[in-house]
Amino acid sequence: MPATRFLPVAAFAATVALLAGCGSLPDRPSRAMLYDFGPVLTARAPTPADAAPRPTLSLAEIDASTRLEGTQILYRLAYADANELRPYGQSRWSVAPNQLLYQRLRDALAERRTVLSREESATMARTAGRVPRTLRVSLDEFSHYFASPTQSAGLVRLRATLVQSAPGGDSVVAQRSFMVQRPAPSADAPGGVRALTLASDAVIAELVAWVDQQP
Incomplete structure (x- = not known):
């Protein structure tokens, strides 16, 4: 019997095997969920101290360790x-935590004073001869911390x-470390995001109050 008579049967068998194989392929990986801090929905109530003018401040980009420069939720x-x-597998920040x-x-500092970037501060120094103080921040920890399961x-x-810059060099005006924890509503990535958002807002409020207290 000629071998060519078996070709259609062989082709059919190959097609069935291919379709069966496609059915066994794993599902496409789901898209990672992206998170940020969300909008600020409540404005801070003004106080009598807000009426007093506050000096312009330069805010440097926030430094962070290599691990915290990524977008993983840790x-x-x-x-x-x-x-x-x-890292949480399918959840990420929209940008790195230090940028958030x-x-x-x-935004919090700008409620009380003019806030400049380092580039804007350098321009002011060249054109107006005035150098505002610079606030430098280093992010040391930013994680969902499990004390128990x-x-x-x-x-x-x-x-x-x-820091105050001057022709003779920079001098440290004040320095302080801050640490804040806020409980997570759930033991997963969304719970960690919520807790880290609340902790971030709290530590920023403490930091802004500290800056305002400096003479």
Whole structure:
């Protein structure tokens, strides 16, 4: 019997096998959920102290460790290994945490004073001969911190330095470290995002109040 008579049958069998194989392929990976701090829905109530003019401030970009420069949402299992930072698989920040904090901090400071970027401050120094103080912030911790499998919080730790520039060099006016925790409503990425947002707003409020207290 000629071999050519078996070709249609072989082709049919190959097609069935191909279709069966397609059915067994894994689903396409789901798109990562993107998070930010959300909008500020309530304005701070003005106080009598707000009527007093406050000096212009230069705000430097917030420094962060290499691990915190990415967009991963990180958590720590302190009850297992507090030294290990782990990422949530399908959840990310829309931009790096230090960038989210920078915008939130700038908006909060701008309620009381003019806030310049480093480039704008340099322009003022060249054109007006005045150099405003510079606020430098270093982000040291930004994680969903699990004290136990059922108890977790958003943990933010940063260091702020207020610097005065002069022709002879920079001098430190004041420096302080801040740490804030806020409980997470759930032991997952959305719960961590909510807790870290609340902790960020709280630490920014403390930082702004500290800057306002400097003579």
